Amino acid sequence: MRVTEEQVLERIARVRAARPRLREDRITLAHGAGGKATHTLIEAVFLDAFRNPELERLEDGATLATPAGRLAFTTDSFVVSPLFFPGGDIGDLAVNGTVNDLAMCGARPLSLSAGFILEEGFPVADLRRIVASMAAAAQAAGVQIVTGDTKVVQRGKADGCYVTTAGVGLLDRPVTLSAAGARPGDVVLVSGPIGDHGITVMLARGELDIAADLESDTAPLHELAATLLDAAGGGVRLLRDATRGGVATICNEVATTSGVAVVLEEKAIPVRPVVNGAAELLGIDPLYVACEGRFVAVVAPEVADVALAALRGHPLGADAARIGVVGDDPPGLVLLRTGFGGTRIVDLLVGDPLPRIC
């Protein structure tokens, strides 16, 4: 039976209209060239996972309807190595990282963008896995990924996959949180055990031949932050998630910016024994090790008990603790009352003992 040209054209139109399938196992430079391969990658991988009306329009940018008020806006890039580690991967890290930065401003996260820099040869299966965990993290955090971008660089010019997310959130409560807001007498809280993420990633690299039963703490903190703000309201001076540089770095930022002393009590700082052990072996102080699901809160003394109880009432804050106080002297310094009964400075680190953990 002869096929007419019309029938063939119709078939072609049908195939072109169907959802494209990504046939390659690895990313090629063509996937970043902006042509058909790019479209296929976007449709078959990103749209498929993040599907929402705003993203599906595939415009150059998303347009968002927002209620009147203030917006919080942030961005963060992720270059963690390895890409997959116990408890998470670069995908949920990238979503939670930006969600948390918004939450630390006191904002309710609304929408995210996602930019990918992929290395030629990167396995598509790994990309799908990363994108799937981004979708799951976004859903868990109640945000949508509404716009994005993909670039591909030659083999050897990147390390597999880098992700950049940006996000906007709505400031719908009358709080002003700032590292400059700490006052003498305030209380320093931490929302859970510190250092899990940094040590997990370090061990996952396998360079140290240390095995430990430990997972990253990566988690969205907007609910926990909202719980705290609901309970302690205007008594919350500042929130900071303890990512790179850990609790020590945040306390230094507070001390410098607010012109106060921060005095930490070593014994009160929650650290899992396995984190302590690994940090001891590596010669690293857990105070400087990154978390991806913990924050430090500085609160007014009169709300400290209420704030701590509120944190502990939420599953992500069950092990929250009061770790120190704000004083007036010496201004700009963080001091640690050691478990041994002495006092020392906790300064900013020079150099990076744990590179590429987020």
Added chain:
Amino acid sequence: MKYVDEYRDADTARALSTAITALCEPGRRYSFMEICGGHTHTIYKHGLEDHLPEQITLVHGPGCPVCVIPMGRVDDAIALARNPDVILTSFGDMLRIPGGNGSFLDAKAEGADIRMVYSPLDSLKVARQNPDKRVVFFAIGFETSTPSTAMTILRARAEGLTNFSVFCNHVRVCPAITAILESDDLRLDGFVGPGHVSTVIGCEPYEYVPRDYGKPIVTSGFEPLDILDSIRRLLVQLAEGRCEVENEYARVVPWEGNPKALAVIDQVMEVRDTFEWRGLGWIPESAMKLRDEFAAFDAERTFTVPGLRIADPPACQCGEVLRGLIKPWECGVFGTACTPETPIGTCMVSSEGACAAYYNFGRFSRSRVREATQA
């Protein structure tokens, strides 16, 4: 943490502190030198001086392996690393040590292939993975780490690796102690003796210190209670008129050391006639070199090493700090021109360096803080 927490207990520390205060003769001032940089680090990290009466001054000694590397050796290693065939491996501590013209990190940023390793054996892995490159391990350390370098060389020979060599900077602790004892302007009442070094060499090599120089020495562990107890033992010796070598770290340090480790060092290395120390100058028989039998693994013989001699920057008083003549903060550039970000001297770089320890952990007025934190 088991085997650690029990040596950091604040109640025991307070009891030891009371005992130490009771042992001090009223009106007498005591100076004890802790030789190891590891001890210096512990003292500052745990705030140990808060448990000592004002009569006792701790003087920080030369036992930080990174701090005593002269600038010329850093420059020599960078010259090796600039060779496009070479991968230089080094411990992380060394990377930021300034040479005459920048540090390993600077050279790395300019294109030299310099990699951080956690163990000398990791360098062998690098050598196996890069058969077309020549891998040079920048070996540093006191007798603590010398055996592992020696073992690595033996392993390389057993594996028939021909692209691996060692730039050997291993130093010996006793000649440094002697140099301290011989300096005229220092008054010490005793030594908190090396811990990890002693796991290898034992306690016997220190016997000349009380015998010839009349100073007691107590080999000490690295936990803060170890150091407090060692200070207490020194005071007991002084009070009883004894002067001897004592082993506080007996749980790890056998009196006779580790014969196997000593044998491995002796098989692979021999004592150099002399070696330059940062701030201390040339000290006879103070370092190790590879024996002729292992010349093929000796970067100083398989490469042309410039053998640079660079004078320490005139403003830098690391030498006085390393000899315990001045406290870190008494150096003219401490904390201003010389900081951990922009170190002039080696003591400001390593976490075991006295200046870095003081800058990072101790840079505050204790009396002011006591008031502030007890308020």
